[in-house]
Amino acid sequence: MKKTLFLFSAAAALVAMVSFSSCRKDPLKDMTNEESRIYITNHDNSANFTSYSTFSIVDSVVVLTNRSDSAKKALTDYDKKLIASVTASMQQRGYTLVNKAAKPDLGVNLTRIDNSFTNISWNPGWWGGIGYWDPGYWGYPGGGWYWPSYYTVYQVNEKQVAVDLFDLKNPKNNKLTAVWNALWRGSGVWNIDNIDTMVQASFAQSPYLSKTK
Secondary structure, eight states: OHHHHHHHHHHHHHHHHHHHHTTSOOTTTTOOHHHHOEEEEEEOTTOOGGGOOEEEEOSSEEEEETTOSSOEEEOOHHHHHHHHHHHHHHHHTTOEEOOGGGOOSEEEEEEEEEEEEEEEEEOOTTSOOOSOBOGGGGTOOSOSOBOOTTEEEEEEEEEEEEEEEEEEEEEETTEEEEEEEEEEESTTTTOGGGHHHHHHHHHHTOGGGOOOO
């Protein structure tokens, strides 16, 4: 009797939840591309940014993808704009751009990340199993393995951009140390028209980078 009561209560709760959610807007679906973007920044708390004066930036952008074991370098119009925008933001904060041969205090590395993968969602209704079915095993003819009808298999193409700032002035054990980094995620991060906005947002939430008052 307890079990029957639990099932009934769960069903009633499910119906109530669906009814309630169908009467309001889905905030995720109604977000604009700009609202969907996330800017994540982090820094080394021990880094003294006032001690750095010069920087150098890469002349191309590294492209990483989970469909390949090796990285490649690119210099598309997007990459050129990204390099120019980050350079301008560094200069606006009091850093002087120099050639890498001039032994700069800081190095800026840029990476585009293409993370594509297959995902699965499912909505079995009131009851359903989870898995990849083989009807022949259960005595039903008509083919081999298949996904139940309530599964949805879809492709996710997630683009990201990473900006990393390295301390070239104070290497530790002959290894470079990242003193600041930013990661962009969401819709349109590989859109050239959004670069300036994304760069400005990342630097704006990192006031400790500024050498100017």
